[in-house]
Amino acid sequence: SAVISQKPSRDICQRGTSLTIQCQVDSQVTMMFWYRQQPGQSLTLIATANQGSEATYESGFVIDKFPISRPNLTFSTLTVSNMSPEDSSIYLCSLRLSEETQYFGPGTRLLVL
Amino acid sequence: TQLLEQSPQFLSIQEGENLTVYCNSSSVFSSLQWYRQEPGEGPVLLVTVVTGGEVKKLKRLTFQFGDARKDSSLHITAAQPGDTGLYLCAAPRDSSYKLIFGSGTRLLVRP
Numbered sequence: 001s002a003v004i005s006q007k008p009s010r011d012i013c014q015r016g017t018s019l020t021i022q023c024q025v026d027s028q029v030t031m032m033f034w035y036r037q038q039p040g041q042s043l044t045l046i047a048t049a050n051q052g053s054e055a056t057y058e059s060g061f062v063i064d065k066f067p068i069s070r071p072n073l074t075f076s077t078l079t080v081s082n083m084s085p086e087d088s089s090i091y092l093c094s095l096r097l098s099e100e101t102q103y104f105g106p107g108t109r110l111l112v113l
Numbered sequence: 114t115q116l117l118e119q120s121p122q123f124l125s126i127q128e129g130e131n132l133t134v135y136c137n138s139s140s141v142f143s144s145l146q147w148y149r150q151e152p153g154e155g156p157v158l159l160v161t162v163v164t165g166g167e168v169k170k171l172k173r174l175t176f177q178f179g180d181a182r183k184d185s186s187l188h189i190t191a192a193q194p195g196d197t198g199l200y201l202c203a204a205p206r207d208s209s210y211k212l213i214f215g216s217g218t219r220l221l222v223r224p
Contacts, residue, residue, distance in 0.1 A: 004155075031210060042201060042214040043156070058211075092155050096210055100144055100163065102203075104155035 004105035020079045021108045023093035028073035031096040049076040083112045115140040117215035125221040134187045134218045136202035150199040192222045
């Protein structure tokens with residue numbers, strides 16, 4: 001298993017501002033991911049955070065809106081830029097330890113006013 | 114487009130009752146995972162099923178993968194309030210490392 005922590009755990013932000021979410025893992029992992037969970041909804045993959053190269057974004061998500069950093073194998077950040085109320089969601093980082101095992105962090109609950 | 118549909122969306126039952134949650138798709142998957150997410154937490158992996166027809170048990174939870182690997186079910190026996198949460202099925206998209214998630218089933222077990 002793996003221990004994943006996220007900061008902040010929750011935040012309330014004003015429209016037009018940006019928030020950077022941090023994800024720290026207790027072991028080195030190759031594959032880390034960022035997901036969004038909108039209120040009452042399931043999880044949607046935003047991007048794969050690649051160590052040493054640019055993140056790979058899913059359809060509907062762009063780097064300008066969700067810039068991602070992955071400076072090493074234990075840490076990643078996701079920035080939600082120029083926020084609007086539609087960005088109010090839970091943002092989750094996850095990692096893949098094996099083909100059949102994926103673990104999730106506790107999530108960051110974001111409310112944009 | 115690969116989709117996972119879960120039913121029911123919501124379930125409110127009394128402690129001690131049994132229940133079954135379904136996860137269906139028209140696509141074939143190499144494996145399927147079940148997660149439980151409690152309020153304020155991230156999803157926690159319960160089980161991964163890989164072989165068609167496979168049945169796995171986790172205490173009072175029984176997971177089954179359909180013979181054709183297109184569907185799965187989660188059966189809970191004698192539900193307890195601690196089983197309350199959001200149950201999500203997930204599967205690799207296009208046999209890649211990327212997961213797609215079902216719409217989720219919100220379970221409330223009343224004492």
